[in-house]
């Protein structure tokens with residue numbers, strides 16, 4: 467049987483983690499796990515129920531029975547409903563950091579994430595993967611980029627997806643999420659001590675992918691397929 471390898475990619479909002487992680491997973495034939503999508507799906511469920519995401523008790527009341535599935539084709543299902551598109555909308559992006567700061571919700575989602583990584587090789591992206599979810603991950607990357615670069619990237623992504631936002635709104639959202647994500651009490655955003663820092667501010671997607679693949683090769687000895 468092939469050896470199971472786990473790759474953790476953490477970093478702030480819109481640093482290009484998911485684009486890079488998806489490509490790396492596809493090149494290595496690993497499963498890609500987007501943990502941010504799980505916090506987003508939970509946030510959407512809270513909003514849909516008519517609850518205020520700033521209300522911890524009401525938000526946490528949805529934990530029992532919450533079922534979030536990440537499909538191999540990239541679809542996100544929440545209690546059977548396809549929420550792939552709606553979880554990227556500004557209403558969800560603007561509220562997800564509150565939901566991600568609640569310990570009860572984090573514990574429930576972390577349990578799901580650990581189960582997903584237990585039996586197969588994964589590339590998992592998030593904020594606390596190397597520090598908390600998979601502390602024994604074979605490879606830990608901390609991917610960053612400047613606020614300006616991240617805002618432009620997220621703005622262009624939204625444009626392509628037909629999601630109406632302005633560059634100023636996106637930059638504000640990125641700053642706000644950076645603050646809340648790195649100041650929360652439980653499992654805040656921070657680099658793991660044994661992580662490798664990759665700054666993608668001046669890198670193309672392919673350069674960032676190659677940088678991550680090199681770290682994986684150096685740390686695990688895994689032969690990287692031609693791509």
Ligand code: DC
Nearest residue numbers: 501502505562563566592593594643
């Ligand atoms: O990566 P993203 O922008 O889709 O993440 C959405 C939010 O979820 C982000 O503001 C922080 C939170 N998050 C987290 O706290 N822990 C993770 N492992 C992944 C995301």
